[in-house]
Amino acid sequence: xxxxxxxxVFFWVFGLAALVAGLLTVMARNAVHSALFLISALVSVxxxxxxxxxxxxxxxQILVYVGGVMVLFLFVIMLVNVSAEEREEERLFNNxxxxxxxxxxxxxxGFGLISVISRAAGPLAAxxxxxxxxxxxxxxxxxxxxAARDAALPAAETRVSRISEDTETVGASLFRYAALPFExxxxxxxxxxxxxxLLARTARQERAADDLDPxxxxxxxxxxxxxxADVDAFSARATGAAEEx
Amino acid sequence: xxxxHGAAHALLLxxxxxxxxxxxxxxxxxxxxxxxxxxxxxxxxxxxxxxxNIIVIFMSIELILNAAxxxxxxxxxxxQDAGGANAVAGQVFTVFxxxxxxxxxxxxxxxxxALYRNRETIFVDKIDLLKW
Numbered sequence: 216x217x218x219x220x221x222x223x224v225f226f227w228v229f230g231l232a233a234l235v236a237g238l239l240t241v242m243a244r245n246a247v248h249s250a251l252f253l254i255s256a257l258v259s260v261x262x263x264x265x266x267x268x269x270x271x272x273x274x275x276q277i278l279v280y281v282g283g284v285m286v287l288f289l290f291v292i293m294l295v296n297v298s299a300e301e302r303e304e305e306r307l308f309n310n311x312x313x314x315x316x317x318x319x320x321x322x323x324x325g326f327g328l329i330s331v332i333s334r335a336a337g338p339l340a341a342x343x344x345x346x347x348x349x350x351x352x353x354x355x356x357x358x359x360x361x362a363a364r365d366a367a368l369p370a371a372e373t374r375v376s377r378i379s380e381d382t383e384t385v386g387a388s389l390f391r392y393a394a395l396p397f398e399x400x401x402x403x404x405x406x407x408x409x410x411x412x413l414l415a416r417t418a419r420q421e422r423a424a425d426d427l428d429p430x431x432x433x434x435x436x437x438x439x440x441x442x443x444a445d446v447d448a449f450s451a452r453a454t455g456a457a458e459e460x
Numbered sequence: 461x462x463x464x465h466g467a468a469h470a471l472l473l474x475x476x477x478x479x480x481x482x483x484x485x486x487x488x489x490x491x492x493x494x495x496x497x498x499x500x501x502x503x504x505x506x507x508x509x510x511x512x513n514i515i516v517i518f519m520s521i522e523l524i525l526n527a528a529x530x531x532x533x534x535x536x537x538x539x540q541d542a543g544g545a546n547a548v549a550g551q552v553f554t555v556f557x558x559x560x561x562x563x564x565x566x567x568x569x570x571x572x573x574a575l576y577r578n579r580e581t582i583f584v585d586k587i588d589l590l591k592w
Contacts, residue, residue: 217489226488230496237500237523241507246515253519260500260526263493267537272529272554279558284522284565291569292515295576300513308510309585317509325502329495336491385551393552400559407563414570417577 218266226266233259244307246297250288254281271382493534500527512583514575518568525561529554 218226236256243249257280264273299305308314389397416424484492500523507520536550576582 217487219487223486223488226492227485230492233496234499234503237503240519240523241503241511241516246513249516249519253522256500256523257526260530263496263530264533267493267533268540269533269536269551269554272533272551272558275555275558276526276529279562280522280526284562287565287569288515288519291572294573295515295582297513297515297582305583306512309512314510317506321502321506321509324505325499328498328502332491332494332498336489381548381551385548385555388546388548389552389555392546392549393556396556400556403563404559407566411566411570414567415573 229259229262245301246292254285490538497527497530514582
């Protein structure tokens with residue numbers, strides 16, 4: 216999987232766009248801006264998926280993340296009050312010692328991962344190389360192999376610019392080897408739907424759904440035109456509670 | 461004589477390094493995708509550790525999961541070209557990760573709404589009922 220020509224241009228454009236948008240997601244003061252930057256990061260990663268020949272996953276990424284999850288995020292941002300953070304009344308980050316420690320830790324993590332990747336890049340790029348060669352020989356062989364490879368690469372004709380048949384293969388593999396996990400995933404989604412509805416309902420909706428609540432006396436049936444004092448007090452308390460939520 | 465030899469060696473080495481870097485920029489391979497994924501992962505971890513707004517923390521978690529997805533897809537493509545046994549296994553895994561991420565976002569945002577009703581705040585350092 217070596218990209219060339221316009222594919223490498225698109226790789227750098229979308230890869231750097233994903234990184235910059237990810238950074239801005241973390242740094243943005245307005246939560247809506249954060250969500251929009253995260254959308255651009257996800258779309259850039261979807262473009263990288265297309266470059267890698269995974270068009271189906273790219274489509275799923277756009278549909279599920281951008282179309283579903285991020286819309287949910289935006290709704291929740293509208294439901295909760297984030298304006299104190301925007302008006303700079305609230306600190307954006309944790310206190311400075313925590314931030315310093317976290318940034319140092321993440322920089323170490325990033326550098327460690329990159330150094331491990333670059334150390335593994337040689338064997339990954341040329342599988343089956345002889346590990347017993349001397350360093351100079353290996354460098355020379357690598358140079359020759361790279362030159363030969365670059366000469367052999369046609370400009371942007373590395374199978375990526377065409378739509379591949381991978382989607383069919385992914386579907387067949389999903390249902391052939393992962394049918395049980397697929398069903399479990401559907402049950403998981405059902406549980407998530409029910410759970411999120413259950414978590415997000417208001418106290419009044421809970422009272423309406425549950426059969427009885429020991430804390431709140433049941434609403435007495437209205438028998439006549441007159442209403443007793445305690446019924447009035449109860450309804451006043453109930454409306455107060457409803458306004459509170 | 462020795463210094464001349466050393467200078468020539470250094471020049472060769474520099475040419476070698478420059479050529480390798482240029483070739484890597486012109487022809488990105490698996491390791492470049494992995495580097496992008498690692499950096500996205502680190503950015504996401506930083507967001508989780510640094511921010512106070514719980515919604516932005518959830519967004520950072522999505523970023524982390526996406527970095528993992530990028531690694532899966534890159535390795536799937538690498539295996540495909542190397543002739544692996546089940547070369548699209550990485551893509552199948554990615555589908556499941558996306559499903560789990562969607563479920564996690566739904567549950568997490570439900571919790572955020574319930575928390576906001578009860579505590580009137582979305583800042584994680586103010587939600588400290590369990591803190592000793």
